[in-house]
Amino acid sequence: DTGVSQDPRHKITKRGQNVTFRCDPISEHNRLYWYRQTLGQGPEFLTYFQNEAQLEKSRLLSDRFSAERPKGSFSTLEIQRTEQGDSAMYLCASSLERTAEAFFGQGTRLTVV
Amino acid sequence: GEDVEQSLFLSVREGDSSVINCTYTDSSSTYLYWYKQEPGAGLQLLTYIFSNMDMKQDQRLTVLLNKKDKHLSLRIADTQTGDSAIYFCAEIEDKFYFGSGTKLNVKP
Numbered sequence: 296d297t298g299v300s301q302d303p304r305h306k307i308t309k310r311g312q313n314v315t316f317r318c319d320p321i322s323e324h325n326r327l328y329w330y331r332q333t334l335g336q337g338p339e340f341l342t343y344f345q346n347e348a349q350l351e352k353s354r355l356l357s358d359r360f361s362a363e364r365p366k367g368s369f370s371t372l373e374i375q376r377t378e379q380g381d382s383a384m385y386l387c388a389s390s391l392e393r394t395a396e397a398f399f400g401q402g403t404r405l406t407v408v
Numbered sequence: 409g410e411d412v413e414q415s416l417f418l419s420v421r422e423g424d425s426s427v428i429n430c431t432y433t434d435s436s437s438t439y440l441y442w443y444k445q446e447p448g449a450g451l452q453l454l455t456y457i458f459s460n461m462d463m464k465q466d467q468r469l470t471v472l473l474n475k476k477d478k479h480l481s482l483r484i485a486d487t488q489t490g491d492s493a494i495y496f497c498a499e500i501e502d503k504f505y506f507g508s509g510t511k512l513n514v515k516p
Binding site: 299301328330335336337338339340343350351386388395396397398399400401402404 | 412438439441443448449450451452453456458496500502503504505506507508509
């Protein structure tokens with residue numbers, strides 16, 4: 296079973312460092328979503344792609360965040376100059392357009408110290 | 409923007425039924441979802457319902473949708489201790505909008 300895969304599962308970084316996370320969606324899925332979740336809250340939308348096109352980016356996302364999906368397969372989410380407030384679980388999901396089922400990965404937990 | 413609301417906590421005894429409620433605001437949502445999250449893990453898709461349906465049953469899970477009142481519920485029959493988790497309601501309009509989650513505690 297090759298579900299949505301995220302790497303790494305955990306990342307501890309010092310404030311000011313850059314970090315990059317990777318998401319591998321289910322192979323035939325053309326939509327890919329990034330969400331952020333802090334303790335006690337529901338997931339908060341960051342951005343999503345259809346194939347390689349980034350269709351929407353949250354206004355809450357600062358310029359320090361960037362996401363790519365260069366060949367319409369895997370995606371990366373980079374955070375530059377990390378801050379303590381970036382500490383959260385970063386979730387990736389994928390789906391096939393016009394179908395209902397959307398699956399999430401296990402997430403990457405980021406801790407900024 | 410879209411707003412999805414859920415009660416924060418629910419406590420039931422093992423073997424009882426659990427009912428988790430959700431209200432949403434976007435009447436144009438195509439699908440509505442229930443996801444389960446265990447500690448430290450990602451979200452597991454439990455079930456979903458198409459917006460023109462009233463009910464969907466899947467083994468121990470029953471989803472009821474009242475589109476007029478924009479109310480969604482998830483009933484878990486014969487609740488087990490393994491059902492203890494946080495349950496998220498979500499609607500989709502291009503992207504997902506999630507509630508804050510309902511923490512279900514199942515007492516033995």
